[in-house]
Structure formats: structure tokens, C-alpha cells
Amino acid sequence: MLNNKVAIVTGASRGIGAATACLLAQHHAKVVVNYFSNAAAAQQVVEDIKKNGGKAIAIQADARNEEQMSSLVRDTLKHFGHIDILVSNASISFPMTSFLDISWDELDRKVSDELKAAFVSTKVVLPHMIQQNKGKLIFISSGLSNFAQAGFVAHGIAKGALNSFVRYIAHEMGPYQITANVVSPGMVATDATLHTPAEAKNQTAQMTPLGRIAQPEDIAKSVVMYASSYSDFITGAYVPVSGGMEMN
Template sequence: MSGRTALVSGGNRGIGLAVARALHADGDSVAVTCRSAPPPDDDFLAVKCDVTSTGSVDDAVTEVEERLGPVQVLVANAGITRDALLVRMGEEDFLDVLDTNLTGAVRLVRRTLRGMIRRRHGRIVLISSSSALSGSPGQTNYAAAKAGMVGFARSLARELGPRDITVNVVTPGWIDTDMTAALPGEARDQAAATVPLGRFGSPDEVAAAVRFLAGRQAGYITGAVVPVDGGIGMGH
């Protein structure tokens, strides 16, 4: 299964960049989407893409297809946060997070499915969050979007199973990224204390789960939700 074309949205940093590197290490030709800064690796094709725009998604995937070939592996990772308690959250902040995190993933999946269906093979992995299943105060918008990924993936898995296209979800917990690095030291310690393993995870640990789900060994796994959260969700 090496030598495939893989597309990772939001692959210019953090979890997305770690996933791109893991797939590249397996011999895949990797494209990453980014809105501004490209990834630090020259080994990837970087394409500008705003996942809230259907036209932008179409242009980005078309560029990948023309330069690398049909997308056989899609990792939908791009996302944003607009945290606030619901009573203080504006409707725009709620809808923007849903549009980027959930509908953005749907746009990417719909566009890349054309080639997968024609070839009767594909791997789709959606990057959700442990907050989708356990909830998180101040993140009703984010948790709702990430939870929506689970229902979307499981319904899609039933639609696409006969065509040898698997659809799975990975739910990271507290991971060392630019976002969590901005937390004050006391807040990081408190967060780590809620994790049974007592620490934050690394982007590489999330990437390892994605790499497995995108590979040959996971050919009989679809509709699954795989937690990479140090046990904070206890399998949920």
C-alpha cells in the first residue's frame, strides 16, 4: 500500500504535521492543506485551502490530483476553537466552529470520494477529540462539531464499506501542541492530573494511530472511534 497519495488537512503543524510525516515515512506521497504558513518539511506538497469554502476545497484537491494523483488516504484534521461559556458565546462563534471542524471535513470527504469510489479503495480518518464524548465546559461548539464527526463517520462507513473504503475516527485528549503550550503552567499541571497516565500525549502518538488506520493491517476496521487520550475517556 506504499506509494499512495495522502492528503492531510491542517498538516502544517501539530497533529496534522506529525500525521503527514508518519504517512510519508510509509512511502506515501503527502499533500497538506494550510491557510497561511506552509509546513517546515519540503517533502510535502503544500496547498492553500480554506475548508469553509467549497470552491477552495475543490481547487485544493484538484491541484493535489494533478500533481500527485487521486487521493487514496484522507486525514481530516483542520480545526479551530472559539471557547466561551454558552451564555457568553455569540452565534457566529458557534457556527464558525461547526463550519470549520465538521462541515469542513464533510467538504473534503465529498470531494476526495470521487476517486476512491472509482478505484473501489480508500482510507478516511477524521481527527475528532475526547471532548466529543466526555464534554468540556466552555467548548459546546467544539464538542458538538467533534461529536458530529462520529455520527458522520459511522454512517459513511456503512455507505462505503462495499467499496473497500474505510472511515474511522481518532479522538485525541490532551496533546502537546502550540495550543496547549500556551496554557499557564498551573493549568497544564491540573489538566495532566486528570489523565490516568499523568501526562500530555505527543502528536507522534496520535499519528501512530492514524498511520495504523490508514494501513493494510486495518483493512477490516471501519466505523471505529480510537481514543488517544491517556485513558481520560476510558475507551469512550
């Protein structure tokens, strides 16, 4: 499905990013496993990919840092020759608190860093995609951008801003046959929800039409679809991958 395609996955050392990197490789893409600090985890993802016959390299870079991301792009081109897919997945921490308790600086930091990670990652790959007149941009958002939940004000607002960012990228990049789409998970069983009480997870599962919360692989499958030629005429889409939680 993705023969000879080259994919960069930011924040790919664990969770959704790691699952996505592995699944892209299973579909024969060459994968750059980007990580911020956990080199051992990123290298393990690379080893898992290689063990299954795939091709991958791990590259450290802060998705918010243009100099580091430009270096990542240069290394990608050196190793693989071109760039076809960007999965913008880098996780930005945020305070779990209410609007009444959050400070402007805390909210500003989350929103700014969320957008900057997407902005910088997109900015550095676009010249190469424009030159080849094709490319796939996939951004990981959250259902909390549409449905408010206690404690997630910073995360929800930041992901809502990301959703708008993607629509503008899709509009501007369309003439170059570059698509930009949002994959929006509901609750996923990752490190981020490791300390979520079992009762809360069970309650979410019971409210979900498919009767469970997502595994990282569920999100990865949707990313692979948007990375493939099956989505060539889809751009600017917001796709909830939540087991039906976001049905209108």
C-alpha cells in the same frame, strides 16, 4: 507500510497535522501538506519530509471551500496520480466560553465550519476513491465530544456532530471498501495548548493512566495505523488517543 499510497492531510502546517504528514511520509506515503494561511510553515513540513527521503507538496486551500478543495484534488492527481488517504484535521477556531455566555451565532459558526470542512474534504476525494474501490478516511475529533469541560461547549458540540457524520460516511461507503474512522485526542502539547497553564497540564497528566499528556506524534501514530492495511476491516470506529482518559 504505505508504499505508493497518496495522502492528503488538511491543516498540516503545524501540530497534529504536521506530525501526521511527516509520519505518513516516513512510512513511504506521498503526502499533500494542505494549509490555510501559513505557507512558510507548510513548506517547512515539506522540506522536513524531503530531507528524510520522502515525497510531499504543499497546497493552499480552505477545507471549507469546495472550489479550492477541488483544485487541491486536481493538483494532487496531477502530481501523484491517485488519492488513497484523507486525514481531515483542519482546525476551526472557537470562543472559549460557557453556554450562558456563548451566542447562537458563535456556536452555529463553529459547528457549521467544523462539519463543512469535513463534508467538503470528503466530498471532493470520494469520487476518486469510489472509482478505485478503496480508500481511507480519518477524521480528527476530540475527547471533549464525550466529556464536557468548562469553556469548550462550542468545540465539544461540533466534534460530537463530527463523530456522527463519520458513522454515516462509514455506513454508506462500506460497499466501496472505503473506511471512515475517528481518531480522538485528549490534551495534546501543540500551539492550541501553548497558553494552557502548566498547572492544568500537570493536573491532566496526573489524571491520565499513562501519566502524561500527548505529543502530536502520539496522535499521528494512530492515524498511520488507520491509514494502513492493518485497519482494512475497521470502519465507523471512534478511537480515543488519550492515554486512557476515556476508559469507561
